[in-house]
Amino acid sequence: MITVAIAEDHQSLIDGISLLLKYEEGISIIGTSNDGRDLLDIVRLKQPKVVIMDIRMPKLDGIEATKIIMKEFPHTKVIAFSMFDQDQAVIQMRDAGAKGYILKNSPLEEILKAIHAVMQGKVYYDTGIDQRLFDDAFAKAKTPKSVLSKSEREILRLIAQNKTSSEIADIRFTAVSTVEKHRKNMMRKLGLSGKGELLKYAIEKKYDF
Amino acid sequence: MITVAIAEDHQSLIDGISLLLKYEEGISIIGTSNDGRDLLDIVRLKQPKVVIMDIRMPKLDGIEATKIIMKEFPHTKVIAFSMFDQDQAVIQMRDAGAKGYILKNSPLEEILKAIHAVMQGKVYYDTGIDQRLFDDAFAKAKTPKSVLSKSEREILRLIAQNKTSSEIADIRFTAVSTVEKHRKNMMRKLGLSGKGELLKYAIEKKYDF
DNA sequence: GAGAATATACCCGATAATGGGTATACCGAC
DNA sequence: GTCGGTATACCCATTATCGGGTATATTCTC
Numbered sequence: 001m002i003t004v005a006i007a008e009d010h011q012s013l014i015d016g017i018s019l020l021l022k023y024e025e026g027i028s029i030i031g032t033s034n035d036g037r038d039l040l041d042i043v044r045l046k047q048p049k050v051v052i053m054d055i056r057m058p059k060l061d062g063i064e065a066t067k068i069i070m071k072e073f074p075h076t077k078v079i080a081f082s083m084f085d086q087d088q089a090v091i092q093m094r095d096a097g098a099k100g101y102i103l104k105n106s107p108l109e110e111i112l113k114a115i116h117a118v119m120q121g122k123v124y125y126d127t128g129i130d131q132r133l134f135d136d137a138f139a140k141a142k143t144p145k146s147v148l149s150k151s152e153r154e155i156l157r158l159i160a161q162n163k164t165s166s167e168i169a170d171i172r173f174t175a176v177s178t179v180e181k182h183r184k185n186m187m188r189k190l191g192l193s194g195k196g197e198l199l200k201y202a203i204e205k206k207y208d209f
Numbered sequence: 210m211i212t213v214a215i216a217e218d219h220q221s222l223i224d225g226i227s228l229l230l231k232y233e234e235g236i237s238i239i240g241t242s243n244d245g246r247d248l249l250d251i252v253r254l255k256q257p258k259v260v261i262m263d264i265r266m267p268k269l270d271g272i273e274a275t276k277i278i279m280k281e282f283p284h285t286k287v288i289a290f291s292m293f294d295q296d297q298a299v300i301q302m303r304d305a306g307a308k309g310y311i312l313k314n315s316p317l318e319e320i321l322k323a324i325h326a327v328m329q330g331k332v333y334y335d336t337g338i339d340q341r342l343f344d345d346a347f348a349k350a351k352t353p354k355s356v357l358s359k360s361e362r363e364i365l366r367l368i369a370q371n372k373t374s375s376e377i378a379d380i381r382f383t384a385v386s387t388v389e390k391h392r393k394n395m396m397r398k399l400g401l402s403g404k405g406e407l408l409k410y411a412i413e414k415k416y417d418f
Numbered sequence: 419g420a421g422a423a424t425a426t427a428c429c430c431g432a433t434a435a436t437g438g439g440t441a442t443a444c445c446g447a448c
Numbered sequence: 449g450t451c452g453g454t455a456t457a458c459c460c461a462t463t464a465t466c467g468g469g470t471a472t473a474t475t476c477t478c
Contacts, residue, residue, distance in 0.1 A: 011315055015316055104222070108221045175426075195371075385434095387458095404465085
């Protein structure tokens, strides 16, 4: 019997998956959740063999939840089920320990295929996903290191709030020129140039995956 | 026989809805589509009684598609099926002619209830939706008028791309001072003040519904 | 120890965005 | 015709953001 738990903030999708698996021989849904934290409780209590995991969810996202599950239940198979097809989304779920990755714009029966594949110890990825992303070396080469230092990241967050360098200097107890030097360093590292580019970058980054 | 067409860019959701309706007496799915434009072809060819309509879709969004359907087939019932719970999303679908609005984080069987309700000439809205939004007077009062003029809106779009006033002036064949005057007018109308606020506003507005 | 990165702080100059105004011309509503 | 809004164009001053540098001190890795 393959026990399955599902985490997905859209209840309509959970219901769809449930309908799909309801009559499947050998598969049993032992719990569903609309957020990552609730899911952990379910996994700890019921210890499903397979978890279908959305990424963007309230309270705890699928990436973090997967890491935690892998630490406590290393034999549980996590299959990502997400609208995100960006490389970084795939890589992060892979690194967290997911054994599969399905896109929401694929047919629902992909989930069934993925469940059977991971139960056979295989890795299952959607045809819309670059298959090389599940290769260790390729994924590692693709993972951007954070080019910004801790201070730089903090300053960038303040810039995203349109704080002036003077205001940021007050907040951080440094000279204005120090903040401006950090700004210059970030411009160089991020390959930006021109007025407003750093502010634009900081604001837009908020909405990136 | 209630004929139903579905437009939704996530195929997994279409499959879930199909599973739900498959065994329903008196309901028949006559077509599905992953984008608004393809859906129009289906509606023109098959003339379903009910359309389940996502909002954010490629090629043609659900709001526009609904308007077009209402113009050509005024007796067709459109039910919105969306992740957006913002008032403006609901109001715009309502204004486009939708007779129902279901949220994706509701149980899938809400769709069944909505189909039967609209076929009885009723309006069906998700319990997560402010029920007053389907009242004409309330919706009208809630619809913000655009405070910006046509030129102002165009300039704001260019500002969102971090174009300088000088660049915008070149694009629009005006003097730089004209662009700056427009900027001042927008600052006043939007109640903004200080450097970078207009750029910040322009960029953030892009991601609003 | 050497080298690189980070953090702190300063110098200078150019320019773009505000914030405060001025004005005229045109259009639409009343 | 009057009024208000929009569009066009200009004046001025201030200041924040770059872009180009300078320097020292500290920390980490090899």
